[in-house]
Amino acid sequence: MIAVNKENFEQEVLQADGVVMVDWWGPKCEHCMELMPSVEELAGKYQGRLKFCSVDTSGNRRLAISQKVLGLPAILFYKDGQKIGELAGQEIQPEDIEATIKQYAK
């Protein structure tokens, strides 16, 4: 997983080739912290078939809002600089994330 911030978001996510998954999280978001090991496991499992990034929103608040993220956790999928998919809310489970990854994986 690549830790992305306001400086390199453009380059790592919007300019990237193929599909990029971005896990938006925050240290105060219990559900984000709980999902994180599963997200990292999925990033390992689907390595090379999708690019995996994460953003700590606590230092990148404006970036989050620019991407219309105003609630955590949020898992967004991008392709060619465009948002193509999104999972948001307290109900997200690892199975949901994997199902969406499968949909976009090469």
Added chain:
Amino acid sequence: MADVYDLLILGGGPGGLAAGIYGARAKLKTGIIEKGKPGGQAATTEELENYPGFGPGTTGSGLTKAMADHAAQFGADFIKDTVAALDLTGSPKKVKGKKGEYLAKAVIFALGAEPRMLGVPGEGKLRGKGVSYCATCDADLFTELDVIVVGSGDAAIEEAEYLTRFAENVTIIVIHEEGKVDANKVSAERAFQDPRLNWKWNSIVKSINGDELVESVTLKNIKTGTEEEFSTNGVFIFIGTQPKTELLQGIVELSPQGYVLTNKKMETNLEGVFAAGDCCDKYLRQVVTATADGAIAAFAAEKYIRETELWEKEVLTPQHPVLVAFYNPTDMAGTEKVGIIDKFMQGKDNLSLVKVDATRNELVKKRYRLDTGKLPVVYLFQQGEVKASLEDINMKKIQELVK
């Protein structure tokens, strides 16, 4: 076949965790099924300063983590799964999760409650886009932005104060007359003194508006009937909770609002099924009452399990006939009559006698609809079934009963 737990606890919030501590410490094989991280709703509370012995500075996530560790120390198993279906009438009781099936002698239902939704246009679409039910999770995203808080109970007032640390403007939308809130007096007075909080009285939210993010809400003054569009970036909704009891519909008795009905032992109307915490029909929903429920439920479940096991072994399983004498130990004359059966038993090989203090054994009282006003009474069991009974005990009648 999967292992049979003595006690399975559904839900890892404070109620479930306390039940886990009591169950595991009583040497029951105890499992706690929780879909995510233990802690429940309490884990998302930033400040939790009214749990006895844990004052200011305590966090919901810290306290519930300590409870989970405590339960694990005593040997409770944590099972990470989502409860999907229940079959609680037979024995053992079956709990189907998304990942596996679990069996148990007794079950404590402690799946808690979830935030109630407002049910207004825009709420679903803008969830995570400014609509939030968790200030701790999302507050810092609203730094320098404007937010409203809907509701005036303890959660609403406390979370509104927390939000003032981040947001530029925090406005509380209250349905009541000016000066009236549902929160406890201490919180309310502190909030009224807080210059960072703004108030909108006699008001309800009619809709949440915005395209990609929340832009405004439409408020209605219920006294004057006037509507206004109020600009905001965030809508934090704290208007109470609703129980997560869909799985119990038609299985145990629920209140009209869907809360589980229990007695003082946290028993539901179904044998061996207990409930604890916010999912119960109760007066006060707090961490301290949830843990109390959990302790009571686990204690009652332990008693149920022990009584059931003993009953199985001594009365229902034997191939030979079994006499069961139900008595009241405080009734001397009645207890003496039980002595007649003792005498009768002398030299009888193919018959056993079990004496039950009917004033203490809830299980048999319920199962056999025993009238504790008519003790002592003798039942004859054969292959697990009641074959005959006798109220007026004397030697001749006992001999006839066993024939």
